[in-house]
Each structure stands twice: as C-alpha cells, then as structure tokens.
Amino acid sequence: MKAKWMTLIFAVVLAMTLAACGGSDDAGTGDTGTDTSTETESAPPDDTGGSSELTITAPVDAANAGFTETTLSAPADTPFTITFNNDDDGIPHNVQIFEGDDTSATPVFAPEGNALITGPDTAVYEVPALAAGTYTYNCLSHPTTMVGTLTVG
Numbered sequence: 001m002k003a004k005w006m007t008l009i010f011a012v013v014l015a016m017t018l019a020a021c022g023g024s025d026d027a028g029t030g031d032t033g034t035d036t037s038t039e040t041e042s043a044p045p046d047d048t049g050g051s052s053e054l055t056i057t058a059p060v061d062a063a064n065a066g067f068t069e070t071t072l073s074a075p076a077d078t079p080f081t082i083t084f085n086n087d088d089d090g091i092p093h094n095v096q097i098f099e100g101d102d103t104s105a106t107p108v109f110a111p112e113g114n115a116l117i118t119g120p121d122t123a124v125y126e127v128p129a130l131a132a133g134t135y136t137y138n139c140l141s142h143p144t145t146m147v148g149t150l151t152v153g
C-alpha cells in the first residue's frame with residue numbers, strides 16, 4: 001500500500017515537472033510576473049558571416065525541383081562542411097562550387113572524382129577555405145535546374 005502511494009506521488013511530481021518544462025505560454029501557475037530570461041533558445045547563426053556547417057538537400061524530383069536550399073552563406077577564409085542529403089530515391093546528385101556565376105569554369109570545389117551519390121544517401125563534403133565573394137553551386141548531373149548561390153563573407 002505504501003509503495004503504491006509512493007508511486008502515485010512520484011507520478012504526480014513527474015507530471016508537474018514535465019508540465020512546468022513544457023510550455024512557457026500558459027501563465028497562471030503561480031509564477032511571479034517578472035519574466036526575466038526563462039528560455040534562451042540556442043540561436044542559430046544568422047546570415048552575417050554564414051555557418052561553417054551547411055546543409056544542402058536534394059528533394060524528391062530534384063532534377064526538376066532543384067535543391068531545397070538555393071541561397072547559402074559561409075565564412076570567408078575558413079574551411080567549412082556541406083552535409084549533402086540526397087532524398088531523391090534512386091537518382092544520383094552531387095554539389096560542386098564555382099567562383100562567380102561561370103559554371104563552365106573549373107569548380108573551386110567538387111567531390112572527389114566528381115562522385116555522385118544516389119538517394120537516399122548523405123555525403124559530407126569538406127570544402128576548403130574560400131575567399132570572400134559570390135559563388136554558384138550546382139549538381140553535376142542537373143547543372144541548370146539544381147543550382148544555388150553561395151555568399152562567402
């Protein structure tokens with residue numbers, strides 16, 4: 001009998017704890033109004049300078065739909081990674097990067113051996129440091145439809 005009570009009390013305390021953590025929007029739990037700094041969500045890095053861990057996704061029908069991300073930014077003079085998610089079942093894609101918008105030039109980054117990955121699959125590309133500027137990225141197999149702009153700065 002005592003054990004059952006303990007279990008019940010524990011369950012109630014647990015439920016209250018979870019409820020307390022759950023939402024910041026339901027007032028009336030007796031908290032004082034001084035809402036100083038309840039939840040400081042880890043802010044994602046904003047556009048200034050860009051992230052050194054980029055993600056590019058090829059969705060289903062990417063050959064027509066293009067990449068999910070068509071504009072990205074990365075820090076200048078700093079190596080960064082691109083996690084490339086190919087969600088396009090059975091279709092090979094990749095990501096290569098060109099300086100400016102001349103995609104007929106030699107890419108400043110291309111996967112080793114110009115490798116394509118067939119979805120569903122993920123590749124992590126290690127991109128060397130790039131100088132500040134505007135770059136274009138595309139897919140080797142679908143260079144006109146799968147294209148985006150990378151701002152490095």
Ligand SMILES: [Cu+2]
Binds near residue numbers: 062141
């Ligand atoms: Cu492609």
